Amino acid sequence: MNYSSSGRILLSSQREGQISRFRSWVLVAVPLLAILFQVYVPLFFPFLGYLELPLLAVVYFALMRRSQMAGILIGALVGLAQDSLSKNPLGMFGIVKTLVGYFASSIGVRLDVDNVFIRLLLTLFFYVFHQFFYWLLSRALLGHQMAFEIQRTVVLGVLNAIVGAALYHFLDRLREMA
Secondary structure, eight states, rough: EOOOSSSSOOSTTTTTTOOOOEEHHHHHHHHHHHHHHHHHHHHHHHGGGGHHHHHHHHHOOOOHHHOOHHHHHHHHHHHHHHHHHHSSSTTTTHHHHHHHHHHHHHHHHOOOSSHHHHHHHHHHHHHHHHHHHHHHIIIIIOOOOOOEEEEEEEHHHHHHHHHHHHHHHHHHTTTTEE
């Protein structure tokens, strides 16, 4: 590993710093399938309700695109689509996933996000970030008095990070290097 003057942690390979391109059907189908999974699968298999696949899709595409505007757009669209299909107030997931998309894409500019360990850590971090900001917005905007259970959130974050690593490996096969 080497360090460049711009503060990036990079691998000495051909792919360092390149923006990943995806076919348009991938950018539409993967988040849509993730949202449909999030909404409908827990109705039949309640134990799968802990997986936050729309968040994993936002984190992956924001990290790989390495553009803050793309991260914001992906996060906002996925969050609002998830809000429209769920029982939550419109905009809650939209706001939180927009923040996740922005910060994930900002980190994607700085780090080599093709490393599996970095992806695991970032997915865990963004899961906790997502849950914390959702809790904060629920208290501040809606007045809901819900508890933030940090231990439960971290355990579920580890579970989502492991699932995310497998999902990211599959999605890597669908990308085209620019």
